[in-house]
Amino acid sequence: MDLKLQNKTVLVTASTGGIGLEIARSFAREGATVIINGRTEDSVAQATAQLRADLPEAKLLPLAADNGTAEGGARTIAEYPDVDILVNNLGIYENHDVFTLTDEDWQRIFDVNIQSGVRLSRHYLPGMIARNTGRVLFISSEAALTAAADMAPYSATKLMQLSISRSLAERTHGTNVTVNSLLPGSTLTPGVQELVKKVFPDDEFAVGERRFMAENRPTSIIGRLIRPQEIADFAVFICSGLAGAINGAALRVDGGIYRSAV
Known part of the structure; x- marks a missing residue:
């Protein structure tokens, strides 16, 4: 299947590891x-x-810039004034009381999870609209819909991304x-893999993974951690030339963790 991405320039923030790296690979x-992009x-x-x-x-281009800061965002824009596709992947995931x-x-x-995407979208989206072609994608989280007591700032900012994304989509009308x-x-990133090994040190990883999901993510229908490549391939399709009818949407790739018929 030709996703019509030849000759497109893509900026994936925080793409030196985890989901961002896999999106870049796809x-x-x-x-x-x-x-x-990395810091x-x-x-x-x-x-x-x-x-x-x-x-x-x-075809890869380097960008060392901390887009969680205004200075880093300015550096990104100065080095690459125009892109065809922007993937706002940068985010902090932490547990807090x-x-x-x-x-x-x-x-x-807030600065990292929200302002980074706002700054870059504010710059790149008007140019896309003027050229009548382009894609912006925010990497949010199922935590936006399933807020947890120990992730209040993370959940709040991920929910806010959904609103920002929809508001920006309204500006692309026609x-x-x-x-x-x-x-x-819940995705099998290196950090999550280490967490599972720490919680279930005596189990083979496959067994520990199933136990982790059963005990910590019991609503998951697939009963396993999502692989980063699964997230990446869907992200690339959303940004492809075949997905022009998908706009203003919040799309879940959560293995069924969030119990909803829609």
């Missing part, structure tokens, strides 16, 4: 030029080398530009 596999030149170089080892012909969180804690998480959000469920 875009590169489809022939897009992918801007690999340091070393992390960008390592991720780029990893991708090139798997995809020698991949909501009663001990300070104003500064809330502000830091164009070939789309803005959507994607809500992954």
